[in-house]
Amino acid sequence: MTNFPDIASIRKDFPILNEVIGGKQLVYFDNAATTQKPRIVLDALSGYYEHYNANIHRGIHHLAEKATGAFEDTRRRMQKFINAPLSEEVIFTYGTTDSINLVAQSYGRKFLKEGDEIIISTMEHHSNIVPWQMLCEEKGCVLRVIPINDEGELLMDEYEKMLSGKTKIVSVVHASNALGTINPVSDIIKKAHKVGAKVLLDGAQASSHLFLDVQALDVDFYALSLHKIYGPTGMGILYGKKELLDAMPPYRGGGEMIKEVTFEKTTYNELPYKFEAGTPNIADVVAAKYALDYVDTLGKDNIAKYESELLKYATDAVREIPGLKIIGQAKDKVSVLSFVIEGMHHQDIAVILDNQGIAVRTGHHCTQPLMSRLGILGTTRASFAVYNTIEEIDSLIKGLHKAKKMLG
Amino acid sequence: MTIKEAQDELIEDFELFDDWESKYEYIIDLGKQFPPLEEQFKTEENIIKGCQSRVWLNAYMDGELLKFEADSDAIIVRGLVSMLVKVLSGHTPEEIASADLYFMERIGLHQHLAQTRSNGLASMLKQMRTYGIAYQAAE
Numbered sequence: 001m002t003n004f005p006d007i008a009s010i011r012k013d014f015p016i017l018n019e020v021i022g023g024k025q026l027v028y029f030d031n032a033a034t035t036q037k038p039r040i041v042l043d044a045l046s047g048y049y050e051h052y053n054a055n056i057h058r059g060i061h062h063l064a065e066k067a068t069g070a071f072e073d074t075r076r077r078m079q080k081f082i083n084a085p086l087s088e089e090v091i092f093t094y095g096t097t098d099s100i101n102l103v104a105q106s107y108g109r110k111f112l113k114e115g116d117e118i119i120i121s122t123m124e125h126h127s128n129i130v131p132w133q134m135l136c137e138e139k140g141c142v143l144r145v146i147p148i149n150d151e152g153e154l155l156m157d158e159y160e161k162m163l164s165g166k167t168k169i170v171s172v173v174h175a176s177n178a179l180g181t182i183n184p185v186s187d188i189i190k191k192a193h194k195v196g197a198k199v200l201l202d203g204a205q206a207s208s209h210l211f212l213d214v215q216a217l218d219v220d221f222y223a224l225s226l227h228k229i230y231g232p233t234g235m236g237i238l239y240g241k242k243e244l245l246d247a248m249p250p251y252r253g254g255g256e257m258i259k260e261v262t263f264e265k266t267t268y269n270e271l272p273y274k275f276e277a278g279t280p281n282i283a284d285v286v287a288a289k290y291a292l293d294y295v296d297t298l299g300k301d302n303i304a305k306y307e308s309e310l311l312k313y314a315t316d317a318v319r320e321i322p323g324l325k326i327i328g329q330a331k332d333k334v335s336v337l338s339f340v341i342e343g344m345h346h347q348d349i350a351v352i353l354d355n356q357g358i359a360v361r362t363g364h365h366c367t368q369p370l371m372s373r374l375g376i377l378g379t380t381r382a383s384f385a386v387y388n389t390i391e392e393i394d395s396l397i398k399g400l401h402k403a404k405k406m407l408g
Numbered sequence: 409m410t411i412k413e414a415q416d417e418l419i420e421d422f423e424l425f426d427d428w429e430s431k432y433e434y435i436i437d438l439g440k441q442f443p444p445l446e447e448q449f450k451t452e453e454n455i456i457k458g459c460q461s462r463v464w465l466n467a468y469m470d471g472e473l474l475k476f477e478a479d480s481d482a483i484i485v486r487g488l489v490s491m492l493v494k495v496l497s498g499h500t501p502e503e504i505a506s507a508d509l510y511f512m513e514r515i516g517l518h519q520h521l522a523q524t525r526s527n528g529l530a531s532m533l534k535q536m537r538t539y540g541i542a543y544q545a546a547e
């Protein structure tokens with residue numbers, strides 16, 4: 001086991017890990033839903049409100065300038081985090097869902113027409129299904145779905161067969177929140193580009209685990225949420241190639257996004273502001289920079305290596321539980337362990353674990369079509385972050401044995 | 409037994425348990441003993457979908473009294489469902505619509521009623537009251 005650099009000291013950075021639930025030390029294994037926040041992010045949030053809260057890009061006074069500077073610092077920090085060529089290619093949004101809706105509503109409504117095709121996959125989160133269904137309904141486009149095998153991997157041959165001149169958008173998840181599968185996105189992008197389609201990647205899960213380089217991937221749009229990367233809730237980004245973002249109309253009107261307004265005609269501001277109408281989530285954007293610094297200081301490679309050790313340990317350990325079946329056995333996985341246990345309902349498992357202070361996620365994980373494909377109603381999911389430990393996984397195993405005894 | 413008496417009886421039963429394990433073992437037992445709802449009543453109309461588990465509720469009038477039968481695919485929810493049925497079934501629609509329910513809180517199980525979206529139990533209780541109001545109006 002790597003002890004990089006020192007998990008005990010990492011744990012001290014996360015105050016919430018000291019919580020005691022019903023007399024038991026919290027074991028937090030719901031990291032795929034949202035990660036906990038380190039002290040420096042919490043301090044940045046209160047520091048903003050205590051020392052330089054002001055509306056940005058407007059006032060000419062000290063606080064406004066300081067707040068604007070901090071807000072724009074995060075944009076450049078985000079640019080570096082995903083290796084985007086230009087900082088104006090980073091649009092602040094409310095999160096992954098909001099970013100995908102932006103592309104569907106702005107790019108989709110302008111450039112797609114009846115009969116055009118949009119390709120998604122069987123393992124998509126509802127937030128990468130519904131915005132496209134809404135667009136298809138409005139425009140008469142066709143939604144096509146890449147099938148998966150029983151291990152939870154995309155059938156790339158089927159994907160290739162689907163591609164044609166009619167394909168306009170391919171929107172797939174970089175890493176699956178329900179299965180953990182890391183998809184072969186580089187290959188997906190290359191093949192889509194050959195037929196002239198644009199590719200959006202849902203990076204909600206991938207972004208905290210994998211090294212991101214939008215230029216190396218040559219991806220057209222990338223969506224992510226900061227709350228899954230040890231950052232604040234209610235903010236995320238959309239990365240888009242400049243030539244695409246420039247060609248796209250704004251999809252929300254208001255302050256910030258305009259250059260000049262008269263009652264006859266309004267001219268729009270330039271990138272990135274034309275997509276950021278209204279007062280944004282300044283405090284959370286400012287604090288997000290510290291989350292990225294935190295991740296990069298630990299080192300994404302180190303984090304990924306440690307998490308994959310946790311995943312391997314947990315995967316081997318749960319196999320001892322009689323009747324347990326792992327859902328999602330792809331070769332490449334992020335640290336997500338989904339499973340079902342024969343004869344036990346996932347909600348019952350969650351209640352018994354909760355009473356032992358162990359937080360897991362159960363249900364369909366907002367991937368109902370995936371669950372129907374797998375012929376199940378839901379799973380129990382433990383997902384690991386950098387502050388989790390082998391001892392905590394041992395507690396989970398003990399907890400599952402107890403659940404088995406009580407429910408069996 | 410009145411709605412109040414049924415609640416007080418449950419509260420007394422649960423006073424025997426001083427840790428979460430024995431409490432939940434008892435709920436699981438209640439779930440196991442609770443007669444399953446006949447398949448014919450497990451219809452789309454009777455289903456109350458939660459994010460996590462499914463609950464079915466069948467209601468009918470027996471003379472003056474409104475009666476309930478219910479089921480769930482999760483055993484702990486089934487146990488909780490059996491308690492709600494025990495307390496509310498077999499009373500007049502008026503009594504059901506206006507019942508003051510305090511036993512879940514007193515037993516320390518109110519979190520199961522708060523998670524509206526996740527387990528359907530809160531929706532089931534709401535549905536039971538709605539039946540009470542509906543049958544009251546029909547009389």
Ligand SMILES: Cc1ncc(COP(=O)(O)O)c(C=O)c1O
Pocket residue numbers: 032033094095096097098125127128173175176177202204205225
């Ligand atoms: C794969 C995936 N896509 C999209 C989302 C939606 O993210 P958000 O709720 O932050 O918009 C999530 C988060 O649950 C996710 O795991």
